[in-house]
Amino acid sequence: MKRVVGVDSSTQSTKVVVVSAETGELLAAGSAAHPDGTAVDPRVWTSALQEAWAAGRVTDFGSSVLAASVAAQQHGMVALDHGNHPVFDALLWNDTRSAPEAERMVAELGAAEWAKRTGLVPVPSFTLTKLAWLSRQHPELAAQVARVCLPHDWLNLQLAGTFSTDRSDASGTGYFDPVGNTYLPELMQRYFGAVPELPTVLAPEQQAGRLLDEWGLPNAVLAAGAGDNAAAALGLGLAEGEVVLSVGTSGTVFSSSGTPTHDASGQIAGFADATGQYLPLLAMLNSARTLSATATMLQVDLAELDRLALAAPVDADGLLLLPYLDGERTPNLPTASGTLLGLRRSTMTPENLARAAVLAVLNSLADAVDLIKAAGVPVQRVLLIGGGSKSVALRQAAASVLGVDIEIPAAAEYVALGAARQAAWAATGELPQWKRRIEQRFAPEQSDWGAELRGRYQESRKAVYGV
Numbered sequence: 369m370k371r372v373v374g375v376d377s378s379t380q381s382t383k384v385v386v387v388s389a390e391t392g393e394l395l396a397a398g399s400a401a402h403p404d405g406t407a408v409d410p411r412v413w414t415s416a417l418q419e420a421w422a423a424g425r426v427t428d429f430g431s432s433v434l435a436a437s438v439a440a441q442q443h444g445m446v447a448l449d450h451g452n453h454p455v456f457d458a459l460l461w462n463d464t465r466s467a468p469e470a471e472r473m474v475a476e477l478g479a480a481e482w483a484k485r486t487g488l489v490p491v492p493s494f495t496l497t498k499l500a501w502l503s504r505q506h507p508e509l510a511a512q513v514a515r516v517c518l519p520h521d522w523l524n525l526q527l528a529g530t531f532s533t534d535r536s537d538a539s540g541t542g543y544f545d546p547v548g549n550t551y552l553p554e555l556m557q558r559y560f561g562a563v564p565e566l567p568t569v570l571a572p573e574q575q576a577g578r579l580l581d582e583w584g585l586p587n588a589v590l591a592a593g594a595g596d597n598a599a600a601a602l603g604l605g606l607a608e609g610e611v612v613l614s615v616g617t618s619g620t621v622f623s624s625s626g627t628p629t630h631d632a633s634g635q636i637a638g639f640a641d642a643t644g645q646y647l648p649l650l651a652m653l654n655s656a657r658t659l660s661a662t663a664t665m666l667q668v669d670l671a672e673l674d675r676l677a678l679a680a681p682v683d684a685d686g687l688l689l690l691p692y693l694d695g696e697r698t699p700n701l702p703t704a705s706g707t708l709l710g711l712r713r714s715t716m717t718p719e720n721l722a723r724a725a726v727l728a729v730l731n732s733l734a735d736a737v738d739l740i741k742a743a744g745v746p747v748q749r750v751l752l753i754g755g756g757s758k759s760v761a762l763r764q765a766a767a768s769v770l771g772v773d774i775e776i777p778a779a780a781e782y783v784a785l786g787a788a789r790q791a792a793w794a795a796t797g798e799l800p801q802w803k804r805r806i807e808q809r810f811a812p813e814q815s816d817w818g819a820e821l822r823g824r825y826q827e828s829r830k831a832v833y834g835v
């Protein structure tokens with residue numbers, strides 16, 4: 369049996385899977401945690417990959433492995449000197465210190481022009497705003513930068529010694545045109561003050577090189593890799609009309625599209641996908657960690673948080689959480705903090721707080737679905753994935769809050785699986801057709817509690833944050 373390896377180097381952890389190249393059947397898996405924080409030394413990701421690789425006993429599959437591929441969190445600023453040493457910690461997608469730069473960039477060029485040229489309107493998540501911050505705050509370090517890449521590109525460098533990326537990840541930088549598939553050096557020059565070497569943008573099925581001997585897979589080539597959401601779409605075999613709700617470290621809502629988006633409001637990121645098409649996407653800074661933070665506040669584990677949330681009234685008895693705990697990206701409120709409304713002696717219960725956290729995550733996703741629908745992206749099927757989707761309370765309430773049927777694919781690491789599927793494509797020249805199994809389906813409940821809650825959530829958000 370021929371195998372392929374998929375990697376997901378996400379915000380909180382590295383996950384590695386070994387699967388059948390023909391069917392995608394899971395054969396082995398390993399993982400390793402990342403440190404908390406929004407600025408990370410990229411060398412930590414290399415160590416985590418080595419740890420997850422060993423935990424998954426990947427080298428036991430040796431010469432049967434045809435290829436590997438890396439998907440990773442998007443946008444991280446990996447700034448390297450001439451010796452490929454990081455000049456500064458990689459500022460991640462959820463670091464908001466470059467908010468002033470993002471505002472300045474939008475004010476100077478205009479949102480519509482940014483959306484037209486890059487598919488994006490700068491927010492602190494995007495790589496170029498972080499480079500602008502480095503150039504302004506640490507000019508002496510910026511002067512040492514010889515090349516710039518993204519988290520998945522850094523791991524490509526460690527795995528095969530090649531400096532390469534793919535269009536899905538490049539499309540999240542703010543200096544790339546996903547329609548023309550070209551870098552925009554004039555934007556890099558204008559906002560970073562120089563044009564460092566940038567990784568070669570490979571086609572989705574193109575090989576990036578051969579794995580270095582130290583990784584113990586003598587016959588394996590390395591595929592181009594991808595941004596994590598594009599890889600998840602590949603892992604799910606996402607089709608136009610299908611929308612993914614991912615409750616991970618980031619909350620994301622995205623679909624597959626044959627046409628690019630240029631949303632001047634900046635709410636929909638017009639990314640490229642990992643098949644040659646496009647991936648219109650909205651991202652939230654606060655998602656699964658809203659649940660874990662609430663569990664910590666209640667001093668319970670996630671299983672107990674779920675039990676509490678299931679024991680509460682469906683609407684948390686009016687307790688309402690606006691979950692902008694780390695600031696927020698959609699809506700663009702980088703300096704915001706969270707707000708709890710409806711506090712009464714009768715509503716201040718652990719059950720209601722747990723339920724309010726679940727409903728907060730779902731309302732943020734529902735806001736994003738409303739926006740992607742309004743942009744004309746067809747929404748015929750909604751798939752719920754991500755670690756947070758393991759919450760029974762969340763998956764049971766999702767259909768009522770969003771007002772649509774929700775499908776839960778069988779539990780899998782879809783980002784890593786998508787990377788593995790790309791690896792098989794790069795090795796064989798054929799994109800394998802792996803089966804997707806739906807584990808559960810939920811329909812909206814008869815009562816209209818979800819619609820009533822959506823109204824209160826939107827009124828509260830408008831009243832408190834003005835958006």
Ligand SMILES: Nc1ncnc2c1ncn2[C@@H]1O[C@H](COP(=O)(O)OP(=O)(O)O)[C@@H](O)[C@H]1O
Nearest residue numbers: 378379380616617656660670754755756758759
């Ligand atoms: N049963 C659960 N209930 C709620 N949240 C969960 C559960 N299991 C895992 N999580 C959360 O899922 C998140 C990890 O999800 P994942 O999709 O792997 O994230 P990433 O975006 O980093 O890939 C963590 O924040 C974790 O707390």
Ligand SMILES: O=C(CO)[C@@H](O)[C@H](O)COP(=O)(O)O
Nearest residue numbers: 378379441442461616617618
């Ligand atoms: O910023 C985005 C998408 O634009 C995030 O989706 C990151 O790509 C982080 O992904 P996870 O760690 O949550 O998987």
